[in-house]
Amino acid sequence: MEENIIPPSFEQLEAKAEEFLDAKPYDYVAASAGAEVTVRQNNQSFDKWQIIPRMFRDTSERDLSVELFGNKLSYPLLCAPIGVQSIVHPEGELASARGAAAMDVPFIASTASTYSLEKTAEEMGEKDKWFQLYWSSDLEIAASMVKRAEKAGYSAIVITLDTPMMGWREKDIDHAYLPFLQAEGIGNYLSDPVFLSRLDKSPQEDMRSAIMLWSQIFGNPSLTWEDLDFIKAQTSLPIVLKGILHPDDARLAVQHGADGVIVSNHGGRQVDGAIPAIDALPEIVDAVEDNIPVLMDSGIRRGSDIVKAVALGAKAVLVGRPYMYGLALAGEKGVQQVLRNLIADFDLTMALSGKKSVRELNRGMLKIQNG
Ligand SMILES: Cc1cc2nc3c(=O)[nH]c(=O)nc-3n(C[C@H](O)[C@H](O)[C@H](O)COP(=O)(O)O)c2cc1C
Ligand SMILES: O=C(O)C(=O)c1ccccc1
Numbered sequence: 385m386e387e388n389i390i391p392p393s394f395e396q397l398e399a400k401a402e403e404f405l406d407a408k409p410y411d412y413v414a415a416s417a418g419a420e421v422t423v424r425q426n427n428q429s430f431d432k433w434q435i436i437p438r439m440f441r442d443t444s445e446r447d448l449s450v451e452l453f454g455n456k457l458s459y460p461l462l463c464a465p466i467g468v469q470s471i472v473h474p475e476g477e478l479a480s481a482r483g484a485a486a487m488d489v490p491f492i493a494s495t496a497s498t499y500s501l502e503k504t505a506e507e508m509g510e511k512d513k514w515f516q517l518y519w520s521s522d523l524e525i526a527a528s529m530v531k532r533a534e535k536a537g538y539s540a541i542v543i544t545l546d547t548p549m550m551g552w553r554e555k556d557i558d559h560a561y562l563p564f565l566q567a568e569g570i571g572n573y574l575s576d577p578v579f580l581s582r583l584d585k586s587p588q589e590d591m592r593s594a595i596m597l598w599s600q601i602f603g604n605p606s607l608t609w610e611d612l613d614f615i616k617a618q619t620s621l622p623i624v625l626k627g628i629l630h631p632d633d634a635r636l637a638v639q640h641g642a643d644g645v646i647v648s649n650h651g652g653r654q655v656d657g658a659i660p661a662i663d664a665l666p667e668i669v670d671a672v673e674d675n676i677p678v679l680m681d682s683g684i685r686r687g688s689d690i691v692k693a694v695a696l697g698a699k700a701v702l703v704g705r706p707y708m709y710g711l712a713l714a715g716e717k718g719v720q721q722v723l724r725n726l727i728a729d730f731d732l733t734m735a736l737s738g739k740k741s742v743r744e745l746n747r748g749m750l751k752i753q754n755g
Contacts (some may be wrong), residue, residue, distance in 0.1 A: 389714050390721040392729075394685040394706060397722070400710055401472075401709035408561040409471040413708050417551035418656025422649055426683030429660035432753045433692045436739030447741040448731060450700055452677060453622045453643065455512055458488040458635040459727055460694050460742055463719075464651075464681050465516035465542060465626075466701035467496025469568030472712035478507050480711050483719025487727070492516050492542055492702070495529060498568050500575040505536040516542040516626070521604040523614065528578040530618045541619060542646065545613075546627030548605035551654040563646035567591055570598050612640045624679070627654075628663045631671035638675045644674065644699075647680040651704050662693060666747075669697030687729025691737060 402410050416423035450460045463484045470476035477497045484491035485508045491505045495518040505513060515533035520526045530541055556562070563569055567587075573579045574587050574594065579601075587594040616623060622643035628634050629649060637645045647665050649658040663680035669678050680693050680722050681702035693701045703726060710722035739745055 389520055390710055390725070392725050393527055396705065397709045401712045402735060405472060405712055408559045409563075409712075410503060411555040411559060411670060412468075412471060412561060413705060414562065415553060416652035416656065417553055417654055418673060420652065420656065421661065422656050422658045423652030423683075425660045426649065426652055426662070427685060429662045430683060430685075430689050430692055433662070433696070434751045435688065435691060435695075435733075435737050436749055436751055436754055438749070441509060441738040441740070443735040443738065443740045445740065446731060446735055447743075448727070448734070450742050452699060454643060455539060457490060457512070457700060457715070459730070460690065460698070460700035461723070461727065461730070462514070462679075462700060462702045463707055463723075464489045464704035465492040465494035465544070466708055467494040468498060468563045469708065469711060470498035470568050471563050472708060473715055474527040475715055476711075477504050479716040480707060480719050481507045481513070483707070483710070483716040484723065485509065486720050487723040489723050489727075490514060490539075491537070493533075494518075495572055496564075496569045498551075498571045500571045501529070501533055501538070502536045502572075502575070505538065510537075510739060513538050514540040514542055516544055517615070518547065518602060519604050519607060519615070520601045521606070522578070522582070524578045524599040525573070525576060526604075526615065527618045528576055529572060530615060530621075532576070534619050534621055535743075538621065538626075540622045540624055540643075541615070542624045542626050543615065544650075545607075545624045546648070546650050546654045548603040548607070550651075551656070553653065564598065567595060570595070574596050585641075609636055609640050612642070616641060628668060629659055629661070631667045634668040634671045634678070638672055642676060644677045646702065647678060647682075647698070648702070649682050651682050662689075662696070665693065665696050665698060684726075687726060687731070687733040690726070690730045691733050691745060694742060695747055695750050697747070 401646040448459045468695040481491045489510040515538040624644040625642045628645040677699040680698040684703045710718035
């Protein structure tokens with residue numbers, strides 16, 4: 385890889401991806417819902433929190449690891465589930481999964497992947513991987529995917545609750561861009577025995593009908609808390625609920641037996657005007673009272689963002705768009721470099737704040753501006 389193909393600055397990385405990609409796929413990744421207020425505030429809200437570094441604290445040896453669901457993670461960092469990655473790079477999720485594995489960062493494979501979950505798992509060998517479920521309105525398909533993920537070696541199931549339908553994404557509407565209509569992002573369906581059994585003709589013979597069926601069964605806006613038992617009954621893996629923003633929903637998650645929650649507004653792609661995830665985090669951490677781990681995503685761009693989120697009580701964070709830009713620019717190596725930069729920045733920021741272990745990060749090290 386050429387020197388500097390992955391700029392260390394997020395803003396430059398994004399600008400470079402914009403230059404490199406066609407407008408449609410770039411906007412699909414970069415843009416958000418509505419006037420894009422939430423995506424901006426996701427980033428700005430981190431600035432409100434200020435770190436108060438401590439001195440003379442022997443930070444020569446540092447431990448960045450955390451424990452989650454009985455597994456040790458090298459860093460409090462995972463790759464967020466991102467669908468249709470083939471729109472920015474032909475190897476899509478396969479390259480991202482390899483890049484994440486090389487950095488010892490768990491990869492969360494999306495239901496809406498272009499490549500099947502089994503193929504992605506193969507790329508990662510024994511490295512930690514989670515599967516993200518879009519809970520189909522065809523319940524047998526949802527069950528089938530969860531069982532396939534467990535069989536393929538995934539160690540947790542993330543259920544995304546905030547996207548039973550796509551948000552109002554003005555740039556995509558303007559471009560009339562829906563990658564699924566070109567059969568991208570439906571690899572887990574085209575490889576699913578239950579999905580295939582619903583078709584009269586195989587996708588090879590009649591892809592249009594397969595895509596039509598996908599569009600009918602993808603989302604499931606009728607789900608309620610009572611339905612969670614259905615998925616729990618399909619698997620022994622921990623269940624993590626993604627898209628939690630209200631403390632009452634975090635309490636409901638605990639009551640209904642979720643094993644973890646991810647505080648997220650989907651990178652601002654669903655409800656424009658939604659609360660920034662970092663602002664929702666502290667109350668949610670308080671609401672779950674250490675019963676289950678709380679993770680967060682939406683706006684993680686630099687090491688200091690990770691320090692702040694963990695200090696506010698997140699056990700780990702997920703990063704989304706930055707690694708997509710790395711994938712676009714340099715495939716597997718690009719993903720690796722984006723993650724390496726983020727981890728190096730996190731390590732330095734933690735050390736320079738006077739902390740030698742992730743366990744030492746706490747709210748006492750932060751001050752809220754004008755607060
Ligand atoms: C192009 C794109 C596709 C996404 N696809 C999924 C998906 O398939 N499943 C999911 O749970 N979240 C999906 N997300 C949301 C991410 O998992 C994550 O919540 C968000 O990107 C985090 O914000 P960040 O981009 O600011 O880091 C997607 C995000 C982007 C940018
Ligand atoms: O674009 C997204 O944010 C997303 O979550 C998604 C949903 C369905 C298919 C692919 C991606």
